[in-house]
Amino acid sequence: MSTAVDASLPVAEQEDGTANMLGGKKVAVVFVLGGPGSGKGTQCSNIVEHFGFTHLSAGELLRSEIKSGSENGTMIDSIIKEGKIVPSEITVKLLQEAMIKSENNKFLIDGFPRNQENRLSFENVIKIAPEFVLFFDCSEEEMVRRLLGRNQGRADDNIETIRKRFRVFEESSLPVVQYYDSKGKVKKINAAKPIPEVFEDVKTIFQPYGSKAA
Ligand SMILES: Nc1ncnc2c1ncn2[C@@H]1O[C@H](COP(=O)(O)OP(=O)(O)O)[C@@H](O)[C@H]1O
Numbered sequence: 001m002s003t004a005v006d007a008s009l010p011v012a013e014q015e016d017g018t019a020n021m022l023g024g025k026k027v028a029v030v031f032v033l034g035g036p037g038s039g040k041g042t043q044c045s046n047i048v049e050h051f052g053f054t055h056l057s058a059g060e061l062l063r064s065e066i067k068s069g070s071e072n073g074t075m076i077d078s079i080i081k082e083g084k085i086v087p088s089e090i091t092v093k094l095l096q097e098a099m100i101k102s103e104n105n106k107f108l109i110d111g112f113p114r115n116q117e118n119r120l121s122f123e124n125v126i127k128i129a130p131e132f133v134l135f136f137d138c139s140e141e142e143m144v145r146r147l148l149g150r151n152q153g154r155a156d157d158n159i160e161t162i163r164k165r166f167r168v169f170e171e172s173s174l175p176v177v178q179y180y181d182s183k184g185k186v187k188k189i190n191a192a193k194p195i196p197e198v199f200e201d202v203k204t205i206f207q208p209y210g211s212k213a214a
């Protein structure tokens with residue numbers, strides 16, 4: 001689906017004041033973070049539909065890499081089954097390729113950065129500062145309920161791996177949210193509400209990005 005590049009896009013600048021450029025185009029990136037089952041993918045689909053962003057789920061890109069039978073696939077598969085985090089150079093390369101290949105310049109990067117290594121790798125390799133970080137806040141018991149009902153046939157949606165993923169989220173991912181919060185970049189959403197109500201709050205945040213290009 002081609003979306004005209006929105007040249008009037010409000011785009012964050014690097015700490016050194018340089019604009020966010022990638023593959024010769026100005027890009028706007030929003031990181032979408034939250035625990036497993038907090039509703040990141042669900043809300044990203046709504047944002048795509050209403051605001052014309054392209055949704056890049058780091059997890060989906062990794063699962064496609066497994067399916068492709070690439071040499072990294074086996075390693076990625078075992079890491080995902082352990083609920084751990086794949087080496088950043090793999091994930092960042094997949095994200096960079098997807099953004100350059102896309103005709104869009106507004107990206108929702110879902111489930112990334114999941115640890116400090118992810119964040120630093122993105123900053124050093126892709127050199128783009130996020131507009132902001134959308135953080136979906138939800139209790140573990142609610143997230144467990146949702147994951148066990150997700151029925152997407154995912155190898156990591158079983159209670160043992162879910163518990164491991166929550167530990168990784170607490171130990172490695174939440175500190176990334178706290179890092180961005182210390183820079184005033186986090187927009188926190190109560191994700192425990194029903195899907196439409198959560199999206200009402202999300203819409204308010206995305207208004208400045210205009211509705212989907214006609
Ligand atoms: N606000 C919500 N209330 C109830 N169920 C939800 C809500 N948001 C998402 N879900 C469901 O919970 C599961 C996990 O949602 P998903 O968007 O895949 O979360 P994440 O990408 O954060 O893991 C899916 O089955 C989805 O339909």
Ligand SMILES: Nc1ccn([C@@H]2O[C@H](COP(=O)(O)OP(=O)(O)O)[C@@H](O)[C@H]2O)c(=O)n1
Binds near residue numbers: 057059081085114
């Ligand atoms: N930045 C990322 C994102 C996901 N992943 C791996 O992919 C798995 C699934 O990520 P996901 O975002 O699809 O999971 P959900 O939060 O949607 O349940 C994670 O548990 C990690 O094992 C990763 O290693 N690094």
Ligand SMILES: [Mg+2]
Binds near residue numbers: 040041059111
């Ligand atoms: Mg997801």
